Amino acid sequence: MNHPVEKPIGVAVLGMGNVGAEVVRILTEDADDLQARVGAPVVLRGVAVRDTSKPRDVDASLLTDDPQSLIDRDDVDVVVELIGGIEPPRTLILSALESGKSVVTANKALMAAHAGELSDAAARNRVDLYFEAAVAGAIPVIRPLTQSLAGDSVNRVAGIVNGTTNFILSEMAETGADYSDVLAEAGRLGYAEADPTADVEGYDAAAKAAILASIAFHSRVTADDVYREGITKITPEDLDAARKFDCTVKLLAICERFDDGGVEKISARVYPALIPLEHPLASVNGAYNAVVVESENAGRLMFYGAGAGGAPTAAAVMGDLVMAARNRVFSGRGPLESTYADLPVAPIDDVPTRYYIAMQVQDRPGVLQQLAGEFARHGVSISAMRQEGAGDDAKLIVVTHRASDRAQSETVAALESLDSVVKVSSVLRLEGTDD
Amino acid sequence: MNHPVEKPIGVAVLGMGNVGAEVVRILTEDADDLQARVGAPVVLRGVAVRDTSKPRDVDASLLTDDPQSLIDRDDVDVVVELIGGIEPPRTLILSALESGKSVVTANKALMAAHAGELSDAAARNRVDLYFEAAVAGAIPVIRPLTQSLAGDSVNRVAGIVNGTTNFILSEMAETGADYSDVLAEAGRLGYAEADPTADVEGYDAAAKAAILASIAFHSRVTADDVYREGITKITPEDLDAARKFDCTVKLLAICERFDDGGVEKISARVYPALIPLEHPLASVNGAYNAVVVESENAGRLMFYGAGAGGAPTAAAVMGDLVMAARNRVFSGRGPLESTYADLPVAPIDDVPTRYYIAMQVQDRPGVLQQLAGEFARHGVSISAMRQEGAGDDAKLIVVTHRASDRAQSETVAALESLDSVVKVSSVLRLEGTDD
Numbered sequence: 034m035n036h037p038v039e040k041p042i043g044v045a046v047l048g049m050g051n052v053g054a055e056v057v058r059i060l061t062e063d064a065d066d067l068q069a070r071v072g073a074p075v076v077l078r079g080v081a082v083r084d085t086s087k088p089r090d091v092d093a094s095l096l097t098d099d100p101q102s103l104i105d106r107d108d109v110d111v112v113v114e115l116i117g118g119i120e121p122p123r124t125l126i127l128s129a130l131e132s133g134k135s136v137v138t139a140n141k142a143l144m145a146a147h148a149g150e151l152s153d154a155a156a157r158n159r160v161d162l163y164f165e166a167a168v169a170g171a172i173p174v175i176r177p178l179t180q181s182l183a184g185d186s187v188n189r190v191a192g193i194v195n196g197t198t199n200f201i202l203s204e205m206a207e208t209g210a211d212y213s214d215v216l217a218e219a220g221r222l223g224y225a226e227a228d229p230t231a232d233v234e235g236y237d238a239a240a241k242a243a244i245l246a247s248i249a250f251h252s253r254v255t256a257d258d259v260y261r262e263g264i265t266k267i268t269p270e271d272l273d274a275a276r277k278f279d280c281t282v283k284l285l286a287i288c289e290r291f292d293d294g295g296v297e298k299i300s301a302r303v304y305p306a307l308i309p310l311e312h313p314l315a316s317v318n319g320a321y322n323a324v325v326v327e328s329e330n331a332g333r334l335m336f337y338g339a340g341a342g343g344a345p346t347a348a349a350v351m352g353d354l355v356m357a358a359r360n361r362v363f364s365g366r367g368p369l370e371s372t373y374a375d376l377p378v379a380p381i382d383d384v385p386t387r388y389y390i391a392m393q394v395q396d397r398p399g400v401l402q403q404l405a406g407e408f409a410r411h412g413v414s415i416s417a418m419r420q421e422g423a424g425d426d427a428k429l430i431v432v433t434h435r436a437s438d439r440a441q442s443e444t445v446a447a448l449e450s451l452d453s454v455v456k457v458s459s460v461l462r463l464e465g466t467d468d
Numbered sequence: 469m470n471h472p473v474e475k476p477i478g479v480a481v482l483g484m485g486n487v488g489a490e491v492v493r494i495l496t497e498d499a500d501d502l503q504a505r506v507g508a509p510v511v512l513r514g515v516a517v518r519d520t521s522k523p524r525d526v527d528a529s530l531l532t533d534d535p536q537s538l539i540d541r542d543d544v545d546v547v548v549e550l551i552g553g554i555e556p557p558r559t560l561i562l563s564a565l566e567s568g569k570s571v572v573t574a575n576k577a578l579m580a581a582h583a584g585e586l587s588d589a590a591a592r593n594r595v596d597l598y599f600e601a602a603v604a605g606a607i608p609v610i611r612p613l614t615q616s617l618a619g620d621s622v623n624r625v626a627g628i629v630n631g632t633t634n635f636i637l638s639e640m641a642e643t644g645a646d647y648s649d650v651l652a653e654a655g656r657l658g659y660a661e662a663d664p665t666a667d668v669e670g671y672d673a674a675a676k677a678a679i680l681a682s683i684a685f686h687s688r689v690t691a692d693d694v695y696r697e698g699i700t701k702i703t704p705e706d707l708d709a710a711r712k713f714d715c716t717v718k719l720l721a722i723c724e725r726f727d728d729g730g731v732e733k734i735s736a737r738v739y740p741a742l743i744p745l746e747h748p749l750a751s752v753n754g755a756y757n758a759v760v761v762e763s764e765n766a767g768r769l770m771f772y773g774a775g776a777g778g779a780p781t782a783a784a785v786m787g788d789l790v791m792a793a794r795n796r797v798f799s800g801r802g803p804l805e806s807t808y809a810d811l812p813v814a815p816i817d818d819v820p821t822r823y824y825i826a827m828q829v830q831d832r833p834g835v836l837q838q839l840a841g842e843f844a845r846h847g848v849s850i851s852a853m854r855q856e857g858a859g860d861d862a863k864l865i866v867v868t869h870r871a872s873d874r875a876q877s878e879t880v881a882a883l884e885s886l887d888s889v890v891k892v893s894s895v896l897r898l899e900g901t902d903d
Contacts (some may be wrong), residue, residue, distance in 0.1 A: 059619065059765065069686070069808035070618055165616060171766035172618035173608070179606035180615075181600060183505055183794075184494065184786020251504070316751075330494065331606035331783035334773035337748070338766065348766035351619020356803075359618075365800035368791075373504035427514070 039073035042358040043108040047081045047100045047125060048115035049089055052139060052166070056113060056354075057091050067351075071358040079103045100181075104129045112356050113350060114138040123147055130154040130162065135357040139166035139350055145240035145256040148247060152370035161367045162354035163361055168241045169194050169322045171345030173352075174340040178248045178326065179368050186329040187249040190284040190288040191464065193239040196320035196341045197232035198264050200224045200357035202305070203318040206272045207283055212265060224320055234263035235303040238286045246288035246301040249326070251374035254288075254301050260381035262304035271459050274391055274430055277419065280307040281315050285464055290376070291385065298379040307389050308465035382439035387416070387463040389432050390445060393455040399451040404429070407451065411444040412436060432463060435464030474508035474787070474824040477793040478543040482516045482535050482560060483550035484524060487574055487601070490782030491789075492526050502786075507516040507792040514538045539564045540877045546792050555840035562608045565597065570792040572785055573700050574601035580675035580691040583682060584768050587805035596795055604678045605758045606780030608787075613761065614803050615685045621764040622684040625723040626899065629676040631755035631776045632667035633699050633719040635659045635741070638753040641707045641716055647700060649742040651695055659755055669698035670738040673721045681723035681736040681758035684761070686809035689723075689736050696814035697739035700761060707856060709826055709865055711887040712854065715742040716750050720899055726820060733814040742824050743900035750900075817874035822851070822898040824867050825880060839864070842886065846879040847871060867898060 044051055044060065060067070060077045060391060067075045080091055081100035089096070097103050104112055104125060112129040116122050122143050126136050131154060138144065144151070144167050147406075155162035165175045169192065193199050197219060206216045216233065219225035231237045239259040246254040246284070264284050275282050282305050289300045308315050313335050317323040322340025327333050339345035360366055392401050408415055408431070417432040433441060448454050494514045495502070502510040513528055516535035524531070532538050539547055539560060547564040549571060551557050551782055559576050562570050566589060573579065579586070579602050589598035600610045604627065613622070628634050632654060639650045651668070654660035666672045674694040681689040700718050710717050717740050724735045743750050748770050753760040757775025762768050774780035795801055822877065829835055836853075843850055843866070852867040868876060883889050 055765065061749040063619070063621065066621065066809075067619065070806055072493070172769060173612040176611060176616050178610040180791055181611050181784065182788040183787075183790035184498070185504065185783045186498065186501065257714060328783065330490065330779040330786070332774045332780050334607060334771070338769035344765040345767050347764065348620045349616065351765070353619075355618035356615055357801065360800070363801060365795070370795065371505055374501075419878055 037242045037341055038433040039362050041074040041076045042071060042110045042361055043076050043078040043106070044111050044113060044354065045078055045081070045103045045106070045109045046113045046115065048117065049080050049082045049091070050115065052350065053115040054090060054134065055343040056115065056350050059347060059351055067355065070355055070436040073358070075358055078106060078109050088153045097460035100125055101128065104134065105132065109134060110361050111137065111354060112134045113354060114140055115350070117142070119143055119146060126151055127154055128156050130160055133158050133160055135161040135361065137350055137353040137357055139164070141240040141244060142168040142256070146405045148244070156369050159356045160364060160377060163357055163367060164244070165353050166346050166349035168244050169324055169336070170340040170342065171337070171348045172322055172336050172340065174245070174324050175248060177336065178245070179371070182326070182328055182331060182418055182421065185331050187326060188290050188329060189327040190245045190249050192245065192286045192322065192324035193314055193317050194284055194286045194322055194324065194340060195232055195238045195284060197225045197229060197321060198238070199317065199322070200320045201233070202264060202267065202282055202284060205267065209269050211269060214266055218343070221280045227234055233242070233265055235261045235284065238284060238303040242286035242288055242301045242303050245286065246299060246357060247372070249288055249379065250290060250299045250376050251375040252299060253372045254299070255377055258301055258378040260302040260304070264305045267305055270457065271461060275307045276390070277309065277418065277451065278432060279310050280463070281310060282306065282461065283308055283314055285314070286416050287464060289384070293379055294372060298383070299376045300379050300381070302381060302384065304462060306462045306464040312465040316465065327405050370457055382437065384438050385435045386438045386441055387433055387435050387466065388441040388445070389430070389461045389463050391428065391430045391459040392448060394427050394429045395453045395455065396424050397453070403451065403453055404448065407447050408444055410432065411440045411447065413440050413444050475513045477506060477545045477796055478511055478513040478541070479546050479548060479771040479789065480513050480538045480541070480544045481548045481550065483552065484515050484517045484526070485550065486778035487777065487781045487785065488515065488550040489525060490778040491550065491785050494782060494786055500514065502790065503650070505790055506826060507797045508793070510793055511673050513541060513544050529866055535560055536563065539569065539870070544569060545796050546570045546572060548789060549575055551584070552577070554578055554581060561586055562888055563591055565593050565595055568593050568595055570596040570796065572598045572788040572792055574599070574781055574785055575603040576672065576675040576679060577691070583679070583805065584688050591804050596800060598792055598793045598802060599679070600788050601781050601784035603679050604771070605773070605775040605777065606783045607757055607759065607771045607775060608700070609680070609759050609771055610683060612771065613680070616804070617761070617766060618803070620766050622724050622761060623764060624762040625680045625684050625759060627680065627721045627759035628718055628749055628752050629721045629775060630667055630673045630719060630759055631757060632660045632664060632666065633659055633673070634684070634752065634757070636668070637699060637717055637719060638703065640702065640704060644704050646704060647702055657694040668700055670696045670719065672739040673719060677721035677723055677736045678739050680721065682736060683722050685725060685734045685811050686806045687734060687811045688807045689734070689813055693736055693813040695737040695739070699740045702740050703894065706896060709894070710742045711743045713742065713824070713852065713867060714745050715898070716745060717741065717896065718743055718749055720749070722899060724819070728814055728818055734811045735814050735816070735819040737816060737819065739897060741890065741897045741899040749898040817872065819873050821869045821873045821876055822868055822870050822901065823876045823880070824865070824896045824898050825883070825892060826863065826865045826894040827883065827892050829862050829864045830888045830890065831859050838886065838888055839883065842882050843868065843879055846875045848875050848879045
């Protein structure tokens with residue numbers, strides 16, 4: 034080692050679930066490497082857990098059920114928050130920042146709701162607030178966006194950022210099984226939680242979309258700004274139909290900058306969408322995550338890897354922890370929150386989208402003409418149309434060109450009220466195309 | 469803007485080729501965004517070029533043919549070196565660092581040869597030396613490895629890091645055309661330089677492998693440490709044979725940590741290799757680059773994007789420039805070179821590899837037995853064997869299991885001396901398999 038041994042950097046870990054346990058393990062097993070990389074010993078001062086009597090892979094004397102006292106210790110420099118949820122993490126992190134400690138968190142819900150307040154506290158106290166693990170697990174996304182692309186202009190971020198739903202959609206596409214059967218299988222395999230709502234309804238992805246949009250567009254975007262639809266209504270028929278259009282269905286988090294009649298706006302949204310099979314996200318299967326970034330000068334970049342799991346998420350936490358610890362040794366600081374662009378977030382109605390619409394229609398002369406007229410009346414032009422079956426089973430699938438989502442959804446509502454349309458059986462958006 | 473306007477950060481650009489011209493354009497066009505992100509105006513002080521009389525897209529008063537005087541100006545804080553080659557860049561960068569200026573460079577040859585000297589100068593003078601653009605153009609690779617994975621242990625980095633050779637191999641695989649024909653086409657399309665030696669002989673990729681190995685393994689690795697083979701001997705027959713083994717051929721830069729009889733060693737090497745079609749690098753085609761990182765906790769990550777070109781490379785330079793400028797405003801510093809692990813670089817002979825060997829053999833009884841005996845005698849076991857043709861055209865293809873590269877190459881030499889082997893027509897390594 035080239036450096037003289039510096040005063041140790043003390044670490045407090047809050048929460049010892051899957052990720053916390055891995056962080057504690059790495060802090061212990063890799064202590065020598067961490068010391069060499071930080072320039073000072075990195076010492077675990079304590080782990081706050083709810084139940085200190087539960088046996089865990091850590092020296093029992095390090096356990097405490099009082100996170101605030103642990104944070105307050107003079108020998109704690111960096112606090113790693115892995116509890117999850119809004120409270121108590123928000124209060125604990127604010128308290129750590131206000132007392133001059135740097136914070137590393139994997140808490141997407143908290144960052145998506147309170148990034149502004151927390152970042153302000155970090156800036157005021159001249160400490161770091163890092164959250165790489167909050168989006169896409171092990172995959173470096175936050176740091177590339179905030180640092181590597183700091184001199185570029187991001188136009189779009191589109192990602193598969195939820196492993197549970199990607200596993201379910203991949204399985205449905207591969208096996209033709211029903212949503213509910215695959216969800217049950219995902220639960221058995223440990224890919225879905227007992228209450229899968231946050232994943233399958235898109236809340237988890239929406240939190241990540243808010244974080245990504247904020248940093249990509251230098252604006253403050255919260256989870257409430259994100260339009261959100263889940264995957265619970267996706268049927269094997271949808272996946273089947275998608276394939277006929279050389280597409281597959283993925284739950285996407287999309288952050289986009291667009292021109293709305295001369296005004297620069299951004300959109301952040303989460304929904305299951307058709308994407309062309311040749312799109313790089315189409316071949317991201319199972320519990321994997323991937324994020325595609327399109328920027329002015331760098332062009333299209335893709336980042337791929339494990340989006341969840343104890344060790345991968347801990348790897349992201351540890352990268353942040355080493356950087357925060359180094360900054361304390363060298364009196365440096367990472368990038369601050371950047372919200373100068375302050376772009377308005379457009380409601381979904383104003384965002385240009387493309388639709389895929391599957392309908393049961395009456396099989397009689399003039400129906401196609403009537404339907405086509407309805408699209409035209411709303412200013413939505415048709416890109417592709419396919420008719421299947423005949424008689425009572427006659428099914429019509431329409432893919433539209435880009436138009437405002439309002440025009441698209443109003444077209445669907447109008448179609449539903451037509452006599453010749455028995456039922457609109459499925460409506461999905463189409464993403465990842467140039468036109 | 470939240471910050472009071474700080475003293476401007478002065479930038480000197482050395483070299484105005486493709487990348488330099490883009491950097492100058494972005495500095496001008498995006499001045500407002502850059503100021504907001506840095507916290508101070510970022511001002512171009514001058515551009516050093518060889519011929520100041522050549523018309524260029526920049527205010528002529530900014531041009532100079534005296535780079536040293538530009539660097540020495542009191543109002544220059546960050547020097548962006550885009551000249552390329554070892555000298556004069558080495559001397560210019562050292563001079564900039566010694567006079568307390570931060571440096572951003574895209575110079576892979578220089579970083580692969582003199583990273584130690586340059587990093588020491590940066591550390592001594594407490595300034596930044598950034599070089600994201602030196603590896604894989606726009607794709608963030610250096611920053612993820614040095615920061616995001618700072619708390620993890622990298623086992624392997626394997627990348628397609630040269631667009632010219634990847635274009636050539638992709639075209640050969642797709643069209644069945646000869647190497648020389650595709651090289652000529654690449655030249656016409658602007659994907660290959662008039663003298664393509666640095667690309668097709670693997671020197672460019674070897675420089676990048678040295679840089680990647682250094683930062684991945686916290687050790688000092690130079691281009692001289694990198695074993696290197698080019699793609700000039702690859703034939704359409706090789707690509708054809710690869711396909712029969714469900715593989716394709718890619719020029720890979722491989723950095724690996726391995727256990728050599730109880731001693732931890734690293735290997736850095738560049739050669740065309742067979743990789744299985746299902747490997748994520750197999751579908752990286754054309755002039756694109758991609759880097760796969762395998763680490764202990766994060767697992768397998770992939771980074772994909774444009775590996776060359778003016779604007780993409782400039783995007784990487786600009787990211788570095790914004791970070792270096794921010795550090796000057798906030799008195800911070802990026803990570804230093806980390807070489808504490810100081811792992812020995814093994815010669816190729818000691819590295820475990822797998823071979824693909826194509827031979828013309830005599831078509832008579834006992835030949836297979838004789839050949840198999842030769843493999844066994846060298847301790848190399850056979851994974852797959854395929855015989856094609858008969859009589860004078862009898863061809864045998866063998867794929868081996870992992871063994872030291874010495875054992876593999878000695879086996880090939882022994883095969884060549886056998887009467888029953890008419891000719892060993894092709895030898896390639898196989899990468900990207902687990903066994």
